[in-house]
Amino acid sequence: MESETKSPKATQEKTEPKMDSKSQNYKLHAKNIDVFYDDFKAINNISLGILEKSITAFIGPSGCGKSTFLRLFNRMNDYIDGFSMNGNILLDDKNIYDPDLKVEELRKTVGMVFQKPNPFPKSIYENVAYGLRIQGIKDEDFIEERVITSLKQATLFSEIEDNLDKSALSLSGGQQQRLCIARALAVKPSVLLMDEPTSALDPISSGKIEDLVHELKKDYTIVIVTHNMQQAGRVSDNTAFLYMGSLIEYGDTQKIFTNPEKDRTQNYITGRFG
Amino acid sequence: MNSTDTSRTKDKAFRILGISTTVGCVLILAVFIGFIIYQGMERLSWEFLVSLPSRFAEQSGIYTAWIGTLWVLVLTTLISFPLGVGAGIYLEEYGKKNKLAKFLEINIANLAGVPSVIYGLLGLEAFVRIMKMGNSILAGSLTLALLILPIIIVSTREAISAVPSSIRDASNALGASKWQTIWHQILPASFGGILTGVILALSRAVGETAPLIVVGALAYVPFAPQGPMDEFTVLPIQIFNWVSRPQHEFVINAAAAIIVLLFITFLMNGIAVYLRNRWQNKMNW
Structure with missing residues (x-):
């Protein structure tokens, strides 16, 4: 209903990111990334820059490495047995794999939303407050204000206004996912990573999340992994197509979807494989 | 057909x-x-619960035995709970998943199957003799704590690994440290399971006789223990002692004491079931 009236990509004033450009100021910049799980090479020499306050989509068939690549930006792969990598990733020109960097600090700047809604088995309020509480914030007025703002930002507040003390597990799947987004926003990140955030949701809930993502672009740099080609086309400014651990093509979404340079991109987008 | x-x-x-x-x-x-x-019912009375043991079956009671059991239970809990749960958390959350971890894992599982009398011998040598604790409640409790540690460790690990990894991911992704994730998410979510394991292990400890006989719990203690270094007896030993007497009256005493012991273990198992159900309802994801 809403996407018909929207044709946002055509009027984009942002410059297009280039796969290996050094001149642009990227919010996130991956340089020559290789990722290994034991002997298996999951990511093969990918370099890519992500512009501030833009939406970047990673697309590609299952097992192409897009989720692995996404999880590099907040170092969630660190927990996986056998994980190792080469190259580095700059966030605001600082290497996030610097041994001196505190990974907890990084994750306050780079938030994440997962494939399956994963609220904590606590109240709605406490879910959103969690990120603040673990930072040691005790000021209950401050926390309450932040919880409400975040829930409003995630367009959930009006639906649960009177039930903030109810268990988060009593919400519907779509509401839970928006709660997870609110929870991520509450710690005031500047980057939001989304790993197939709508794949477990029905079309209406998915639509709400997409609208929300569009809204959030004003304030956040968003990187979204998606299986859904139409979704990538609808929400993202730039799209990266990954295939078997390599970056095949990266650029303006409109261009990737209408006039890709590589045959393989064309074949994937038109549904000939994947 | x-x-x-x-x-x-x-x-x-x-x-x-x-x-x-x-x-x-x-x-x-x-x-x-x-x-x-x-x-046993005819013998069961308030009198029976508060009387000291005696040569005469009718005057004999289980006061020293159940006070001893209570002491042992409390001390064993205090020793085994932090050690067992701590080891379980370490092995599940911190320990590297390498060959050493595998080796430890198999050995802990094996320890759970070692006959309890062997633990008694270990306790006798280590606590009673080398550490010179004597035939004390403390020596007995340490021995029983060793006996049930493997059970507590295994059930703690199982309870922790049953927490969905998505919860861990969510907490980590919000900038929680490892300990914060364990303390605020993993432990609350797995506490029902951990507690169930601990209580079931303790109810096993309450019924143990062999290791306590080996470390020197006495059959006849004419006074109720006052502190952890006192000599003691426990209900199962009192029962064992009574059933081995020739007089029929003592066998009736034994039956009455068994009722009390069964009541304690059933009560503990009941608490374990209650806690498990309560936590399951709270945590249904």
């Missing part, structure tokens, strides 16, 4: 077999408990 009929008959036969074995087991237990209650 065609093949559907045959398999139906087999189905029916198996069901009857299943029902009869289940009923059989429960019946044996029921008859046993009924018999004990029938025998």
Whole structure:
């Protein structure tokens, strides 16, 4: 209903990111990334820059490495047995794999939303407050204000206004996912990573999340992994197509979807494989 | 008779077999408990609970025994709970998943199967003799704590690994440190399971006799223990002592003491079941 009236990509004033450009100021910049799980090479020499306050989509068939690549930006792969990598990733020109960097600090700047809604088995309020509480914030007025703002930002507040003390597990799947987004926003990140955030949701809930993502672009740099080609086309400014651990093509979404340079991109987008 | 009929008959036969074995087991237990209650009930009184042991069966009570059991239970809990849960958390959350971890894991599982009298010998040598604790409650509690540590460690690990990894991911992604994730998410979510394991392990400890006899718990203690270094006896030993007497009156005493012991273990198991259900309802994701 809403996407018909929207044709946002055509009027984009942002410059297009280039796969290996050094001149642009990227919010996130991956340089020559290789990722290994034991002997298996999951990511093969990918370099890519992500512009501030833009939406970047990673697309590609299952097992192409897009989720692995996404999880590099907040170092969630660190927990996986056998994980190792080469190259580095700059966030605001600082290497996030610097041994001196505190990974907890990084994750306050780079938030994440997962494939399956994963609220904590606590109240709605406490879910959103969690990120603040673990930072040691005790000021209950401050926390309450932040919880409400975040829930409003995630367009959930009006639906649960009177039930903030109810268990988060009593919400519907779509509401839970928006709660997870609110929870991520509450710690005031500047980057939001989304790993197939709508794949477990029905079309209406998915639509709400997409609208929300569009809204959030004003304030956040968003990187979204998606299986859904139409979704990538609808929400993202730039799209990266990954295939078997390599970056095949990266650029303006409109261009990737209408006039890709590589045959393989064309074949994937038109549904000939994947 | 065609093949559907045959398999139906087999189905029916198996069901009857299943029902009869289940009923059989429960019946044996029921008859046993009924018999004990029938025998012991007449002796069970407030008098019996607060009397010291005596040469005369009618004047004899289990005061020292149940006070001893309580002491042992409390001390064993205090020792085994932090050690076992701590080890479980370490192995599940911090320990690297390498060959050493595998080796430890197998050994802990094996330890759970070591006969309890062997723990008694270990306790006798290590606590009673080398550490010079004597035949004290502390020595007995340490021995029982060792005995149930493997059970607590294994059940703690199981409870922790049952927490969905998505919860861990969510907490980590919000900038929580490892300890914060464990403290605020993993432990609350797995605490029902951990507690269940601990209580079941303790109810096993309450019924243990052999290791305590080996470390020197006495059959006849004419006073109630005042502190952890006192000599002691426990209910199972008191029961063991009474049933080995020739006089029938003492056997009745034993039956009455068994009722008390059964009551304690049933109560503990009941608490474990209650806690498990309560936590499960709270945590259904």
